[in-house]
Amino acid sequence: MEIQEFLTRYKQGERDFAGVDLSRAILTGINLQDINLTGANLTGANLSWSFFNRAQLANACLRQADLRHVTFTSANLSQAILSGVNLTKADLHFANLSNSDLNWAVLEQADLTSANLQGAKLDQSNLEQAKLIQAQLMQAELMEANLRRSQLINANLNGANLREANLELADLRDATLIGSNLTEANLNGVCLRGADLSEADLHRVIMTGADLSDACLSSADLSRANLAGSYLLKTSFRKAYLLRAILENVLMLRADLSEANFRGSNLKRADISGAYLCDTTLSETDLTEALFLESSLIRVKLDRSQMTGCCIYNWQLEDVDLSQIDCDYVYTGFNYATKSPTDRYPSGRNLKPGELAQQYREENSYIKINFKEAPSWEALIFSLAKLEQDFPNLKLTIKSFESVAGGYLLKISCNRPVNSKNLRSRWADTYLNMFQKLQVKRQKILTLLNIIEDKTQHILTPKKSIVTTPPPEPMNEENLNLYREVVQQIEIIIMSQTPEKLVESIQRLLNFINVKGIATEEITNKIIGQAILRRAKQDQPFQKQLIQWEKSAAPAIRLSPIGSAIRSAIAILWQESQ
Structure with a gap:
C-alpha cells in the first residue's frame, strides 16, 4: 500500500490495516494510536518518534525497523518479529511483548515498565539503562544480553535464561529469579536486595561488590562464583551450593547458611558474625581471619579448613569437630570501637595440633554455677529438668557441689559440648522462674509426691x-x-x-x-x-x-x-x- 493512501484512510477514521505491507515505509512523527496492524509487514520501516498507543501489532514483522523514541504504551506486540530493531528510548509502558522476537534489538534507555515480555527472545539485545520495573520476563531468553545499569526493580524473571548476560550495576531489588539461569553472567555491583534467587543457576557468576542483603538463594548453585566484597546481610543460602566459590571480604552478618555447601571455597576475612550454620559444610575452606562473632555452628563440617587468625568471640558450637582444622591461633575477643579482634589465643606461641579441639571439649562439657548462699535444691532440680526438656538431646548431671571462698560452686556435666556462657545464662532465668513457681505450687507438689512437709524448717528459706x-x-x-x-x-x-x-x-x-x-x-x-x-x-x-x-x-x-x-x-x- 502506498504511504499516502494509508495515511489518508487513517485520517478518515479507518483503523483496521491488518496484514498491510508497509515495508521500508517512512512514517516518522506520525500519530497512529489505536491502529490495527496485526500481521502487518513493516520490515525496515522508519517509525521513529511516532505514536502507537494501544495499537495492535500482534504477529507483525518489524525486523530491522527504526523505532527510536516510538511510543508503544499499552500496545499489543505479542509474537511480533522485532529482531534487530532500534528501540532506543522507546516508551513501552504496559506493552504486551510476550513471545516476541527481539534478538539483537537495541532497547537502550527504553521504558518497559510493567511490560509483558514473558517468553520473549532477547538474546544479545542491548537493554543498557532500560527501565524494566515490574516487568514480566518469565521464561524470557536473554543470553548475552546487555542489561548494564538497567532497572529491574520487582521484575519477574522466573525461569529466564540470562546466561553470560551483562547485569553490571543493575538494580534488581525485590526481583524474583526463581530457577533462572545466570551461568557466567556479569553481576558486578548489582543490587539484589530482597531478591528471590531460589534454585537459580549462578555457576561461575561474577558478583563482586554486589548487594544481596535479605535476598533468598535457597538451593541456588553458586559453584565457582566470585562474590568477593559482596554484602550478604541476612541473606539466605539454605541448601545452596558454593563449591570453590570466592567469598573474600564478604559481609555475611546474620545470614542463614544452614545445609549450605562451601567445600573448597575462599572465605578469607569474611564476616560471618551472627550467622546461623546448621549442617553446613565448610570442609577445605580458607577461613583465614574470618569473623565468627556470636555465630551459631551446629554440626558444621570443618575438616581440613584453614582457620588461622579467626575471631571466635562468643561463638556457639554444638557437635562441631575442631580436631582436623589447620589453625595456628585464634582471637577470643573483639573491640567494637576499633572493629578489630583482640585477645590472641594462645599468647606468644602457636596452637598444637588438636589443642583447640581439646580445650573446646574440656571447657564446654560442663558448666560452673556460683552461689553466694546454698541454693534451693528443689528449684535447682526442676530447672535442670526444664533445660533438658527445652534441649531434647542434652543430658545434665550434677558433677560436684563444693564450698569455695565467698560461697558455693556447682559443677554440672553435659553429655556433649555446649556454649557454657549461654547455657549458664539460660539456667539463671529458668532457676528463678522455677523458684517463683515453687513458692506458689510447692504444697500441691508435695501432696502429689505424698510428702509431709516439716513446718519447723522451710526448705526453700536460706539459713542466712x-x-x-x-x-x-x-x-x-x-x-x-x-x-x-x-x-x-x-x-x-x-x-x-x-x-x-x-x-x-x-x-x-x-x-x-x-x-x-x-x-x-x-x-x-x-x-x-x-x-x-x-x-x-x-x-x-x-x-x-x-x-x-x-x-x-x-x-x-x-x-x-x-x-x-x-x-x-x-x-x-x-x-x-x-
Whole structure:
C-alpha cells in the first residue's frame, strides 16, 4: 500500500490495516494510536518518534525497523518479529511483548515498565539503562544480553535464561529469579536486595561488590562464583551450593547458611558474625581471619579448613569437630570501637595440633554455677529438668557441689559440648522462674509426691541472707525470702553475663519484685555496684566489656538506675587503677 493512501484512510477514521505491507515505509512523527496492524509487514520501516498507543501489532514483522523514541504504551506486540530493531528510548509502558522476537534489538534507555515480555527472545539485545520495573520476563531468553545499569526493580524473571548476560550495576531489588539461569553472567555491583534467587543457576557468576542483603538463594548453585566484597546481610543460602566459590571480604552478618555447601571455597576475612550454620559444610575452606562473632555452628563440617587468625568471640558450637582444622591461633575477643579482634589465643606461641579441639571439649562439657548462699535444691532440680526438656538431646548431671571462698560452686556435666556462657545464662532465668513457681505450687507438689512437709524448717528459706545489709523496710517472711532470692539471682547474673545482657536480665527481676510491692533502692544503690566490682577485679575481660558498654550503651540505659549503678562501679575501678 502506498504511504499516502494509508495515511489518508487513517485520517478518515479507518483503523483496521491488518496484514498491510508497509515495508521500508517512512512514517516518522506520525500519530497512529489505536491502529490495527496485526500481521502487518513493516520490515525496515522508519517509525521513529511516532505514536502507537494501544495499537495492535500482534504477529507483525518489524525486523530491522527504526523505532527510536516510538511510543508503544499499552500496545499489543505479542509474537511480533522485532529482531534487530532500534528501540532506543522507546516508551513501552504496559506493552504486551510476550513471545516476541527481539534478538539483537537495541532497547537502550527504553521504558518497559510493567511490560509483558514473558517468553520473549532477547538474546544479545542491548537493554543498557532500560527501565524494566515490574516487568514480566518469565521464561524470557536473554543470553548475552546487555542489561548494564538497567532497572529491574520487582521484575519477574522466573525461569529466564540470562546466561553470560551483562547485569553490571543493575538494580534488581525485590526481583524474583526463581530457577533462572545466570551461568557466567556479569553481576558486578548489582543490587539484589530482597531478591528471590531460589534454585537459580549462578555457576561461575561474577558478583563482586554486589548487594544481596535479605535476598533468598535457597538451593541456588553458586559453584565457582566470585562474590568477593559482596554484602550478604541476612541473606539466605539454605541448601545452596558454593563449591570453590570466592567469598573474600564478604559481609555475611546474620545470614542463614544452614545445609549450605562451601567445600573448597575462599572465605578469607569474611564476616560471618551472627550467622546461623546448621549442617553446613565448610570442609577445605580458607577461613583465614574470618569473623565468627556470636555465630551459631551446629554440626558444621570443618575438616581440613584453614582457620588461622579467626575471631571466635562468643561463638556457639554444638557437635562441631575442631580436631582436623589447620589453625595456628585464634582471637577470643573483639573491640567494637576499633572493629578489630583482640585477645590472641594462645599468647606468644602457636596452637598444637588438636589443642583447640581439646580445650573446646574440656571447657564446654560442663558448666560452673556460683552461689553466694546454698541454693534451693528443689528449684535447682526442676530447672535442670526444664533445660533438658527445652534441649531434647542434652543430658545434665550434677558433677560436684563444693564450698569455695565467698560461697558455693556447682559443677554440672553435659553429655556433649555446649556454649557454657549461654547455657549458664539460660539456667539463671529458668532457676528463678522455677523458684517463683515453687513458692506458689510447692504444697500441691508435695501432696502429689505424698510428702509431709516439716513446718519447723522451710526448705526453700536460706539459713542466712545473702544480702550484706538489711532490706530497706520491714517485710513479711514471704517477701523477705523472695527479696533474698532475687538478690542471689542478680549476683549470679552479674557473675555470668555481659554488661549488655545483665542490664536486661536484672531489670526483669526488679520489675517482678516491684509488682510484689518490694522496694529495690538498696539493690540499685549498693548491691549491683558491689557485685560488679567483685567480678571486675577477678575477671579482666569483663573489665574491658564494661569500658565498651560505657562507650556504646544507649543514653536511656546508661541513665537508668541499673546503668547508673554500673557506671558508678566503673568510676571506682578507674579511680583504683590510677
